[in-house]
Amino acid sequence: METKENSIFENYFKDFSKYDELLTSELTIKPDWKILLDNLLKIGSKELADRQSEIDWLLAENGVTYNVYNDPNGLNRPWNLNIIPFIIQQKEWELVEKGIKQRSELLNLILKDIYGERKLLKNGIIPPEVIYAHRGFLRACDQIDYKTAKTLLIHAVDLARGPDGRMWVVNDRTQAPSGMGYALENRFSKSKVIPEIFENIHVTQPSEFFKDFDQLLLNAAPGNKENPNVVVLTPGPHNETYFEHAYLSTFLGYPLVKGNDLVVRNGKVWMKSLKGLKQVDVILRRVDDAFMDPLELREDSYLGVAGLLEVVRLQNVAIVNPIGSGVLENPGLIPFMENICKYFLKEDLILPQIASWWCGQEKERNHVFENLTSFVVKKIDRSQRENIIFCEFLSKKELKQLKKNILANPNQYVAQEKIYFSTAPNFINEKLEPRKVLCRTFSIAKGDQYSVMPGGLVRVAAEREKLFVSNQRGGTSKDFWVIGDQNQAHLALYSWNKSLPNNITSINDVPSNTAENLFWSGRYVARTLLTARYIRMVLNRMTNGQYNNMILPNQECLNILYHSITTITSTFPGFYDDKKSEALLKDPLKEIVSVIIDEKRIGSFAQSLQSFSGSYFTLRNLWSKDMWRVFDSIDKIWKNFKSEENYSIYSITRFFDKIITRIIAFMALTEESIMVKQGLLLYFIGLELEEASMTIEKFRALIVVNHDEDLEYEILESLLSSHESLNIYRYSYKSYLSLENVVRLLLLDQEYTRSLTYQINRLQKDISKLPNNTPNGEPTECLKNIEKALSLVQNIDIDSILEVDKETNIRLKLDQLFSKLSDLFHVTSMSISDTYFNHSLQQKQLVKRNITN
Known part of the structure; x- marks a missing residue:
């Protein structure tokens, strides 16, 4: 053999003793494989290794997975394909x-x-x-x-x-x-x-x-x-x-x-x-x-x-x-297949089977017991994934127990020749x-x-x-x-033209479970993104204030921001814990890290990301390969971040910078993957509803309480930064930050896509496109609720709404408005679920039956 061939075959002959597809018994290449081997040698082992890596990458990038139960590496294990056919x-x-x-x-x-x-x-x-x-x-x-x-x-x-x-x-x-x-x-x-x-x-x-x-x-x-x-x-x-x-x-x-x-x-x-x-x-x-x-x-x-x-x-x-x-x-059918074939088809089986003995017959069972170490034993019914038993590896004690098990229920066992x-x-x-x-x-x-x-x-x-x-x-x-021996056609991705179309062509035809997952996918991705942006903003403020060595106004602002993290994520008690509050404020990073990485903590970034991932996998038949690639990069960044031993403001901020850009890319690709009439509308509604809800939570956490001018300035700047709106504000108003102008931009501006009014307007338009099954075409409950919310923001008197109650130092009217809006968003979400994807009624048997035979 040539040197190249010797090199690639270096390990092939070790312990070679059984039948091989490539080699004859004289260890020569079979003619069937000669052309393939020539192609492999022409490519070369180094290049083959590179191509194998590329196949691994492509399968992972395309999201080809095989779920392995209880796999320590996670549920969705990449599918493996060896380059040699x-x-x-x-x-x-x-x-x-x-x-x-x-x-x-x-x-x-x-x-x-x-x-x-x-x-x-x-x-x-x-x-x-x-x-x-x-x-x-x-x-x-x-x-x-x-x-x-x-x-x-x-x-x-x-x-x-x-x-x-x-x-x-x-x-x-x-x-x-x-x-x-x-x-x-x-x-x-x-x-x-x-x-x-x-x-x-x-x-x-x-x-x-x-x-x-x-x-x-x-x-x-x-x-x-x-x-x-x-x-x-x-x-x-x-x-x-x-x-x-x-x-x-x-x-x-x-x-x-x-x-x-x-x-x-x-x-x-x-x-x-x-x-x-x-x-x-x-x-x-x-x-x-x-x-x-x-x-x-x-x-x-x-x-x-x-x-x-x-x-x-x-x-x-x-x-x-x-x-x-x-x-x-x-x-258990295998020992009888030859006779069945002769009975039905009057002919012999063309393909041979493994020689098998059903233990429910005394003669066959005795033959199995006499030669047990030569057999592989299995149950006839492996619907509960019972193990195959290779008897040659059993001890005398184990063989004795196996015989006992077979005798106790011989009909359940079959022995097969080990080949x-x-x-x-x-x-x-x-x-x-x-x-x-x-x-x-x-x-x-x-x-x-x-x-x-x-x-x-x-x-x-x-x-x-x-x-x-x-x-x-x-x-x-x-x-x-x-x-x-003859040329074959190339593999066609779609090799036929359907004369009878069966595609989903209308929003009306989207399966309700798919619609529900699209809705929650929108909510989860919005929650993940907005949580990440808000925590990143707080970390940046901590850095700007020279963390652990700050003047009093900055510290007071930071304390408000720390508490707002708990409020916005609903990870209570968090910074509101009376017993731990003082210690948490001295070392806030510990609590912030918990809010980020604790997957069991309701409202945490980790749980939002986990929910987003779950909804993505459920809908994977809708998403494009590009979306999978972005999602895979999100998953890798997250796993690398979780594996870190020590967290710093810099390392967390760097993590958020990476993951935020990929979440935004994912959201953009979502709009390219499916059409509005195929369910994208539900995704938009979930996204808009979550954005509007979290906008309200940010405002309630930061501007309901009145603060002195310097502190208010810092809080408003933080709010605009978290909303990715600071540059928009400066370009639009070209003035000193004022609460009135911030409210005009983030709450009332009808043309700014990140304002609350714009978000509610979009919600109203999108919800109105959902199927309406009410009598006489009356508005659905979800539409009525969102129209009430829209009416509330459209009728805001900005001077009145920003009045401060002298006794409480709180903007009570603003707080009441946010409370009403929050309730309306909640009942809107509930009514969407009740109207379009309520799966709570499960049909059950009236009488329980034994189905295990």
Whole structure:
């Protein structure tokens, strides 16, 4: 071999003993991989390392994540894609594809039979315990009839190359299989970052498959409806594959909804929109079976829709895949699949399976016990993520306990032969190293046949000798290439022209849950920004006053500003704590740091940022990639800041300077990402309402109480600075700071975008654009409230409002005005929630049922 080749292969032959995709048994390069290897060597290991870093960066920048539960590095872990693809020749793939289609058809027939005639049970092809002992079998789904040509509409199959050199079936995934979106993003990322790796290699693209997938959803609609309403149902942003839910929603152009966006009325499923209810025809679900209907299945589920199964029975909605299809994800079926295939199709299985023994049969159980250390043991039902047991690693005591567990409930266990699947090259530290791989591809119903994705998603073990191949266990992924001899079309981002548009076209059609999150996203981002700006202003005043060595007027001003931080953020008792007040004023930075970084403290900057982040993730299907990049930079700046051991005025101010500019950039990009009629209006309303509310809080904290002239000047300057209005004031008035002019600018100016009057005017205009379902078109309660607020500010007599009560030294009329306005903003927010996104009524079962079998 050449020097370059020797260099990149330096670590590849270490401990090499099992079947490898790249090498023959004589340790020569297989012809299938030769062109790819030539391309890799031409690029060079150093450049490959740079491109790998670029892929990592791109995936992180694009917000491609895979949620790992209890991950110390946080919930949204970046998705990992290794630069070396997995390849399979078209000729071999044709046989694999044929075997997948056969298996999809077989599983389709099993699903129909299990919930229909049950011939397999009646004729002894499958023992009843294999089905009835599996939690995936849902009695509530019995005898449901479906009008689609196939009952099983999507089938994901995990494949690995076995010791005989053929691709083996490892797992079937049928209830809500994941991976399509990740596979597509892998291909887009690889094509963008390292297009030269494809040179002289004809890779089949999945464009036609996704066209078929979209058509499947449209065709699934009951009654051959011309323009069906299709939605993507997600459990929410904490689900491990939430990125993919949002990705497919955006890619296919269908609304992403949660269970409380949907409701059953009059035997149909409806989506709650801002205007009212809109009928749903097809639900592409990413929620597991048992959680889909709290009325008939799990009564504790908040993820599904009460009464959904009855609508399915009435054939008024199509669920992709049907509820109850999780019973097929059952390794207890594997020992019987050959006989099932002969029974239904009169043929042998094309794709081999792992040799398996169901322990519910005495002869098979005895065979398992006699050779236990040679097997991998698992429960037939892994819906609660039970562990796979590798018996060779168990002690005698543990083996004895396992036998005891199996004997206590033999129907629940299956033993499988331990086989060593193939390895494929992974690029690590500028070298190639072998890693065990598991391939997932997808089959979807297309008329009375099945269409298989050319390629798919490859998962890679985290370490060289790791047996587990799992993203939850730290694995990475690969792009999966099916390569042929003829030129292939380029991958199309959108490969079809829909003849039946299904896009959200009106503010009326925005799902209520999306609308609510947009509203609160606006509020949280405004609160985060204004809190940051205000605290930064106080820190700047502390610096200007030569902190800890100040003359009395500056100190008095600072004391007022310290107290105002508590008032504006509502982090009471804060500087108002009678027992600690004196100590806090001597060392205010300690309290200010707490207000900034304490995530458990209600009203803190940290909690506002956390709420903003949460709303962003919930709405990620709406935001652009540029927004994700800005958001990611916000997250990194925040994490770096929190990791600091000591905080100073300078370090905190520098942090706020960085994060404020990025929040402002994020807000600007928001307006570019979605249209007003797609929900941006709700974001604006939340933003304006929060800005107006915090403007009032600043005024109440700083100018309601009367102060002497010098102190008032400093306070007014602080107020204008926090409002980013000091230069505007100077340019507009060209005079000494006066309370009257500050009030005119910040409260009453109808043309200044940061004045309270302007903000209320905007609120009134935007709220008036919301759907109005009141009788006779009367103004909604939220509109009435904001019009009252507008009337109050429009009728202000500035001389009267600024009068100081001699007894209290307080501007009582001004304080009363702010109190009324604050109350009106609060009831406006409440009435918006009650009118447009009230999800408080949850349907429950009248009688609790045992669903655990």
